[in-house]
Amino acid sequence: MATKTTENNTTSSSAEKKMQVDNANVNEKEMKDAPLHKFFVDALKDIYYAEHKLVDALQTMHDAATTEELKDAFEDHQLQTKKHISRLDKVFKLIDETPEQKKCEAMDGLIKEGEEIIKSTEEGTMTRDAALIIAAQKVEHYEIASYGGLAQLAITMGHDKAADLLEKILQEEEDTDYNLTEIAETSINFDAEQED
Template sequence: MATTKTSTAAKKTTASSSKANSKTPAKKDAAKDLNDLFEDSLKDIYWAEKALVKALPKMMKNATNEKLKTAIENHLAETKIHVTRLEECFEAIGKKAQAKKCDAMQGLLDEGESIIEETKPGSVRDAGIIAAAQKVEHYEIATYGTLAAFAKILKESKALKNLLKTLEEERNCDELLTSLADVNLNSKAK
């Protein structure tokens, strides 16, 4: 009997939140179709990548492990290419490259900043930097995967090609960070 009450309560909560959400007025510039959502998502990740170009040098400066520093330096170079590829995506869809603040990336970067401030230099901070960087990579992997799916549906082949290249690089970076953490940094931080 308790299950029925809980189930009924859950259905009422879901129904009332659905009603509330459907009554929420859409913003004036809200996406009306997949093309709009694709463009809006490109703006979001464009801001995110540009913010990373500014944040990665600080991470590199605060890392103490040479392999980690090199990995961050290499990813900074890749991130600059990602910005250029996104500009090419905008061009391919006939839009001007435009950044829109990405609240998710801002939160991840703020968390990374906190980790640096709240740890002493050395292996513990390096482990924290890797953890923060992997959160960023996972966000980027999810975003580029979604954008690639949108581009495929929209038959935006040039954008799709660029997005898939970047997606592969983000996955490779995540794997490298995992390897660095597993091989030497996490055990030293213990």
């Protein structure tokens, strides 16, 4: 008897899922014109631009860094950023939109701030590396906020595969932020504090 009840529950659960999928398909046609979908696409274009700009900015930060450990971290993040761009291409495809960049004032400002840090700190110092880590973490926090919000919007709108990709990027951004903190706390901040 218990087996029969389980089978009935499974059948009814499958029917509910099918109905939900059917509803999602119906809503998807209307979703293109929905304000939330338009905002989501706009925000994707914004972070797509930001990631493209970051590839070059990370090279600049790499070249300006003093320690090999920080140079390696910037190089790793640059490679990761290129993968993020590729994943964003897939997200656009999954929601049937053309990958397109929209100028991101926030990322432009963060990159400009990083360039100012390089100009205002002495080459070859731990102070510069400490400042570069802070600049890089500001970028990471912007990306974490962006991807966290985008992933939740994707889930809300039923774009589950896109949400999975966005959540994967989010996790990698959080890992990068953590690694930068580790580098700072292990030696760079202490060494910077000793400089005259």
